[in-house]
Amino acid sequence: MSASKTAAASKSPKATATPSPPSAALGSWPTATAGKPVTSTITVSGSYDGGLKRFYGSGALGGDSQDEDQDPVFELADGATLKNVILGAPAADGVHCLGSCTLQNVWWEDVGEDAATFKGTSPSATYVVAGGGAKKADDKVFQHNGAGTLTIKNFQVAEFGKLYRSCGNCDTQYKRHVVINNIRVTSPGKVLVGVNANYGDTATLSGVTVVGDGGREITICERFQGNTTGAEPDKVGSGPDGTHCRYSASGIAYR
Numbered sequence: 028m029s030a031s032k033t034a035a036a037s038k039s040p041k042a043t044a045t046p047s048p049p050s051a052a053l054g055s056w057p058t059a060t061a062g063k064p065v066t067s068t069i070t071v072s073g074s075y076d077g078g079l080k081r082f083y084g085s086g087a088l089g090g091d092s093q094d095e096d097q098d099p100v101f102e103l104a105d106g107a108t109l110k111n112v113i114l115g116a117p118a119a120d121g122v123h124c125l126g127s128c129t130l131q132n133v134w135w136e137d138v139g140e141d142a143a144t145f146k147g148t149s150p151s152a153t154y155v156v157a158g159g160g161a162k163k164a165d166d167k168v169f170q171h172n173g174a175g176t177l178t179i180k181n182f183q184v185a186e187f188g189k190l191y192r193s194c195g196n197c198d199t200q201y202k203r204h205v206v207i208n209n210i211r212v213t214s215p216g217k218v219l220v221g222v223n224a225n226y227g228d229t230a231t232l233s234g235v236t237v238v239g240d241g242g243r244e245i246t247i248c249e250r251f252q253g254n255t256t257g258a259e260p261d262k263v264g265s266g267p268d269g270t271h272c273r274y275s276a277s278g279i280a281y282r
């Protein structure tokens with residue numbers, strides 16, 4: 028690239044139709060504009076803008092437990108977008124995506140059984156989590172039970188079990204992919220991503236900042252032997268291997 032072209036590009040950056048939040052914004056959480064109890068699952072097709080209201084489970088969605096059989100607060104049809112939503116407590120089973128979906132600027136203040144579950148059955152399903160954050164997940168934040176690729180970018184997570192898990196023991200298993208870029212991770216947490224090596228999963232991470240983990244207790248990427256029997260999967264390794272856990276030391280910053 029010529030010097031003049033470089034100068035021109037930096038002087039007048041091109042406006043984009045869908046700007047992503049600048050990385051400098053990571054660290055701050057939104058203030059809810061109002062509260063909205065939800066007693067039965069809100070189904071979304073097309074686009075739903077929550078106006079940064081705090082949605083929380085009530086009645087049948089108000090259990091606040093770790094039960095696996097809870098309904099979600101939001102259920103997104105294939106191709107749907109959910110944006111500007113704060114999920115407060117209790118958050119039941121969070122958000123379910125039945126196919127490709129986009130979760131833009133969605134915040135979980137106190138993750139329920141999990142924050143979002145991705146269930147599309149097509150290998151070409153794409154799920155995008157852009158902006159937002161999740162706190163207080165006893166176990167998983169993002170549960171990938173279907174096929175396809177999940178991208179998590181410009182996101183923050185604090186106090187969690189696993190940020191991402193490719194289902195280790197679902198009845199139907201798939202090759203799954205996760206791409207993580209520009210996230211802020213605040214200790215304590217157990218595992219950033221868990222993938223099944225035997226089904227060919229991949230996790231690609233870059234731009235990860237880990238805050239407050241002086242003891243390096245958070246495992247960045249763990250590989251499992253997944254199954255369809257329902258058994259608890261065995262761990263088979265962790266750390267970058269260039270195949271299933273794709274990242275380099277420079278992609279993970281500690282502070």
Ligand code: ADA
Pocket residue numbers: 095140141144170172194195196197198
């Ligand atoms: C699968 C998995 C469960 C649980 C569940 C979920 O059914 O086998 O262990 O994680 O997904 O929460 O979506």
Ligand code: CA
Pocket residue numbers: 095140141167170
């Ligand atoms: Ca679960």
Ligand code: CA
Pocket residue numbers: 095120140141144170
């Ligand atoms: Ca769940």
